[in-house]
Amino acid sequence: MKKIIFLLLIGGLFIFQSCFNTEKKINITASNAIQVDTSQASCPFLTKDNQGNLVLSWIRKVDSSTAVYCYAISKDGGKSFGKTIVIPGSDNIHPHGENMPKIIFKPSGEIIAAWASGNPNPKNPYSDLVYYSESFDNGNTWSKAEKLVKDTAGYDQRYFDMALLPNGEAAITWLDNRKKTTEEGSALYVAETSGDKGFQNEKLVSEPCCPCCRTDLFVDSKKNIHILYRAIINDSIRDMVHTVSTDNGKTFSTPERISDDNWVINGCPHTGPAMTENKDGIQFTWFTGGQKGGVYYCNSTNEGKTFSPRAMVSGIASRHCQISSIDHNNVAIVWNENFAKGDISSSRIGIELRDANGANPVKEYITSDKGNATFPVIKSIGKNSALIAYTDTQNDKDYVKYRTVSF
Numbered sequence: 001m002k003k004i005i006f007l008l009l010i011g012g013l014f015i016f017q018s019c020f021n022t023e024k025k026i027n028i029t030a031s032n033a034i035q036v037d038t039s040q041a042s043c044p045f046l047t048k049d050n051q052g053n054l055v056l057s058w059i060r061k062v063d064s065s066t067a068v069y070c071y072a073i074s075k076d077g078g079k080s081f082g083k084t085i086v087i088p089g090s091d092n093i094h095p096h097g098e099n100m101p102k103i104i105f106k107p108s109g110e111i112i113a114a115w116a117s118g119n120p121n122p123k124n125p126y127s128d129l130v131y132y133s134e135s136f137d138n139g140n141t142w143s144k145a146e147k148l149v150k151d152t153a154g155y156d157q158r159y160f161d162m163a164l165l166p167n168g169e170a171a172i173t174w175l176d177n178r179k180k181t182t183e184e185g186s187a188l189y190v191a192e193t194s195g196d197k198g199f200q201n202e203k204l205v206s207e208p209c210c211p212c213c214r215t216d217l218f219v220d221s222k223k224n225i226h227i228l229y230r231a232i233i234n235d236s237i238r239d240m241v242h243t244v245s246t247d248n249g250k251t252f253s254t255p256e257r258i259s260d261d262n263w264v265i266n267g268c269p270h271t272g273p274a275m276t277e278n279k280d281g282i283q284f285t286w287f288t289g290g291q292k293g294g295v296y297y298c299n300s301t302n303e304g305k306t307f308s309p310r311a312m313v314s315g316i317a318s319r320h321c322q323i324s325s326i327d328h329n330n331v332a333i334v335w336n337e338n339f340a341k342g343d344i345s346s347s348r349i350g351i352e353l354r355d356a357n358g359a360n361p362v363k364e365y366i367t368s369d370k371g372n373a374t375f376p377v378i379k380s381i382g383k384n385s386a387l388i389a390y391t392d393t394q395n396d397k398d399y400v401k402y403r404t405v406s407f
Contacts, residue, residue, distance in 0.1 A: 089145035214272030263290030
């Protein structure tokens, strides 16, 4: 009798565990790729307009020396996109996947498009200038493109990001040559719009910063303004640091490393960080070559006062990570990963889903291991899905494609 009871208990435990494992199993599936533009294109970016519709923007190649900035709006959750709108005056744009152009939609209906234009000069042959244009009639007409920085001492502005502020205005952060220190690197600046007057009241936030990795600007549900960027620490360490403003951008906290990677490099990684928020706090992803190099993840449950230990997402061959919370719960991270088969080098897009507190990762690759897909971006489009756009290179020609990913 005892033996029978024991066997029944074991059997029940096995059934319970099997059900538990079935409930926890997550599959990641991707739709077929759709090409957004018949022309050659690169540098995709995803956002939402003031009606909550998905917006995909990209750079369209016009000829061997000219490109323009475009965007299109989806009103069916990313299944298709409407007519392509070209930003007038953007033909001075400088295509660069790490320094991608961006577009933002204010609650008032104003649209702001910003992009980088090459500005090589004797002081820095790799310098850019940030330009922006505004539309007050749903993209039908646009203001004349103007420089973000009017100060003639500013000859290099790059790797910017934009976000909506709680008051309905837009903020922008960027890397700038106008630092006060004599140390190597750039300075981090921030500015915000004032009605229809464009960006105003620029402010130096921190220095020195790695001059070649994109910044990330994020406003959380508590109206705190977060900035994430790669700093230069002790003259040689290039790690990711976080600073936050709790007073509407008047002041920012002392920058703190999100992880002590201690990456010593005298060069340009060209791969910046990203952050988002879910119900458990602020979520981060970044690349480092420090210690065991690769793409990593961590989080903060107290607005950046402390950070969880880093967790590896993918190894040293991975770059250009982005992150999105799915329905304010699970966290999805995307990146491009280089690999070689014989003498052929390729790149594919990886995605990893983590639960709300960053545990139980599930990984998948959504592009071919025979292709060359890079610079992915991601945006949540529902409770269990997201849209991913990326640059796909075929026969030395770039195209922008997108896929819907379901979890």
